[in-house]
Every structure is written in C-alpha cells, then in structure tokens.
Amino acid sequence: MEQAETYIDTIMNCKLFKTIEKENIQKLLPCLKAKIIKYNKDQIIFHQGDLIEKVGIVLKGDLLIQGIDFWGNSSILKKLSEHEMFGEIYAFEKKPLEVSIVANTDSTVIFLSLDKILHPCQFSCTFHTSLIVNLLQIFAKKAITMNHKVEILSKRTTEDKLLTYLNSLALQKNSKSFDIPFNRQELADFLIVNRSALSKELMRLKKEGIIDYDKNSFKLLQ
Amino acid sequence: MEQAETYIDTIMNCKLFKTIEKENIQKLLPCLKAKIIKYNKDQIIFHQGDLIEKVGIVLKGDLLIQGIDFWGNSSILKKLSEHEMFGEIYAFEKKPLEVSIVANTDSTVIFLSLDKILHPCQFSCTFHTSLIVNLLQIFAKKAITMNHKVEILSKRTTEDKLLTYLNSLALQKNSKSFDIPFNRQELADFLIVNRSALSKELMRLKKEGIIDYDKNSFKLLQ
DNA sequence: TATTAATTGTTGCAAATGCAACAGAGGATA
C-alpha cells in the first residue's frame, strides 16, 4: 500500500474513518484488503447488477452514479467527489447493484473489504468499534436524509412540497427564519418541480402572508 | 423481566434478534436494560422532538407514526405492528425525533438500550456480533427501501413513476412478468398519484403495447 | 343463486404543472 500514503489525507476525510488517527488508518488498510485502482474518464467501475464485495472511496477525480432502466434510458443520480464512499449498502447486503458507477474524469479509487470490519483481526478492538460505529452512522444518516426527501416528495402539490421542505429546515435550525442552501433552480430540482412553477408558488405564498423571503433568506409566518 | 417471557416469541421475530436463539435472547434482555411498558389507546409513546435513548419493539397492539408540521397538521406516516421496531435511527444518532409515536390500540412495548449493543458486556461476543450485524442490516434495508421510493417519486409523471416501479420489480424478480403486492388504490397511494389517473395511464400503456397486465399480474413488453 | 360489497375502469371538467420564451435585476469583468 505504498500508494495509500499519497492519498492518506483524502482517506482520512472519509466518514468511515472518523475519530481514527492517521497512523492507525494506515495500519488498518492492509487489514481491510485495500486496493487502489486508477480509471480513465468514462470507464465503468461497477456495472448495474454486479455483486460487489468491497466499498469504494474516491481518492481523485469524480464519479457518476447512473441508473439505467428497462428501456435503456440512463440518468445521473448523483456525483461522487473526493473522499466520498460508494457501494457500502450493496456490499454489505450482498445484493446486486441497482446502479452503475462511471468515472466522470480520470479518477483514482480505493476499495476496502467490509467483511473484515465485522470480525476481529490482529488489531485492537478500538479500531473495530470505531469502524462499526462509523458505518452505523453512515447508514443512519443516509436513512434520515432519505426520510426527509421521501416526506417532501410524498406531497402532491408544489406548495406542499415547498412548505414541507421549509418546515423541516425551520425545525432543524429551530427558528422561523433561516437560509436555504439552494438557488431557485437547485431548489426546484431538489423538490422535483418546474422552476417557473416554483417561482409562481413562492410569489403566491408571499402575497398570502404565509411565508416571506428575500433571495435565500426565508421566514415562516403565522 | 418476568413479563418478557410472555412475549418472547414476539421478541424473537424482531429482526434485531435474527439468528439468536431464544434462550440467548432471554439472557440478553437484562443486558440491554429491557423495560416493558403498557399503553392505552391514544397514549403518546414518544413526542416529536424527544431525544430518545432506547428503541421500542411492539409486543402487542399497534402504533402509529405521526408527523406534525409547523402549522399543526398531522399525518399518519406508518403503522407499526407486532414485533416491529421503531426509533432505532434516532436513538442511535441521538437526534430529536421528527415524528410522534402514538398507541393506535391498547398496546405493549419493550424498550431496549442501543448503547449496550456497541460495547462488550459479560456475555459472549457472538451475541454482540449478531446484534451489530442485524442492526447494520436493518439500517441497510431501510436505506435500500427508501432509495427505491425516492427513485420513483423523483419522476414527474404518473407514467414514469409507474414504469420506474414496475421496472424495479422486474429487476428484483429478474423477470419481465411478475405480480405486484398492491391493489390499484394501494398502488396509487404508494406512487403518490390519484387512483383514477393511474387507471388511465395503465390503460394507455397497455393500448400502446408498452406493458400488459391482468389484475395484479404485470408484464413489461419490448 | 341473489344480493351486497369491493375493486377497477371511464368520463368530463377544474386545477395544477410543465414548458418555452422573454423581461428585469444584480454581479462580474473588461
């Protein structure tokens, strides 16, 4: 794993290694059967349907998660950047991948075996416990994020989607006033609605005194 | 935990205890600080905003997961029946609950401390490893389910939602022909569309030779 | 079998949304 040293700072930033010190991560890597592989732009890293045994972490470049449906239409579901992990759910569940992972630029990826995380090895249990807790947290955070998204998308109208989103932000920040991390187009994409339809709703809700906003600053009114 | 014995078969059926033998579960319960509590219909078990420290498993009756928004509107998000677990994500993440849990009938619930799962106790490590693996699997399955749902709800039209759903079933069953586990109304609710609009789309797609179906049996065509 | 209930299909119309195209505001840059 000589190469791993080159990328150790990126690896450290992956949530899987949270609270584990740099030197201990280096000790862990061989134990997790780490392998580093380079890909050219447009090369396919995992194919839809693959049974994968290792998780990947992006060390350099960025990857795309692509969904391909029965009729052959593909869509980009997410972009993965440096120190982001992928495949962990499917590697763990040993279920065939439902998406493909493709290099969006020339990229470098490190692959780690998850199985080793669950079983004792030659190193102190502290590492293992940290890895397990981190993995649980990654899974839990993913579930919470998806939960929020489902709650929003389960609303039928743009108004309800928008208010559900704003409401969840207000709860999160524990205040009726808050900023949103999106511009209008991004917000529309996030809520899965048309941008101009979103603009209409925003104006209407402001007129009716239900919300107030200026640019990215929003406020929920009584 | 005398009472626990009464419910041991229900407890066994909870996914958290998969692959753990009955007698071992009984040994584990005190270690997980198990507490059994009875509730009357409409009693609130967890309030939105609570920081919870234990997960619950329904032993008798059923509970409702309710979401309450900024404007006070509440909606039923899910029904929990015997041997189903709840609160695990929030107990683990130590984040305030974003929903309320209410007894839908007179109910009995057992509460377990998750913290103990992660740290060694007096019992053999086999139990612990099983608990951890089970918890990871529960989280992973939840993430996969939510992923599917988001993928479907991210489609704008009823047609796309429907085809995405049918496609994911076809992939799952690895066949172009399969049965769906819903009737029309349930399918409409699942896809978050209107039932009659769904019927229209189904007919249209059949006419156009894109799908074929009879009752709950569906087939994807070229 | 007759009756009732539940499910699914069908229709027309109102409402919401998508879409395209353009206008205005504000920022960045030469």
Added chain:
DNA sequence: TATCCTCTGTTGCATTTGCAACAATTAATA
C-alpha cells in the same frame, strides 16, 4: 460605464393530474 452573464420573476398555453361521479366487473356473503 458598457457589456455580458446569471438568476429570478412573469406570462400564455399545452399537457397532465386531481377529483367527483358513475359504470362495469369481480369477489364475498347470505
């Protein structure tokens, strides 16, 4: 300042969806 560019708001119209009401079909029960 002039120009370009991005973001946001605005408009009209075509399309899609929701909704209500009813018809047809199937299942359930007496």
